[in-house]
Amino acid sequence: MFGLGLQELLVILVIALVIFGPSKLPQIGSGLGKAIRDFKKGVTSDDGEDSGSDAKKDSSKDLPR
Secondary structure (H helix, E strand, C coil), rough: CCHHHHHHHHHHHHHHHHHHCCCCCHHHHHHHHHHHHHHHHHHHHHHHHHHHHHHHHHHHHHHHC
């Protein structure tokens, strides 16, 4: 994982604990997880839109009813 060992991860965790405090860490972790999830969802949905689904939406707007 990014070339980080167990010792490096523990040092990062201790520094984050000192800076943010134990009450803020769950909120930060939750927010980071949600951001990563939304980013992945956005990347996968962009791939589907490039295949022509926008063209179908746009062409249906021009048709008379």
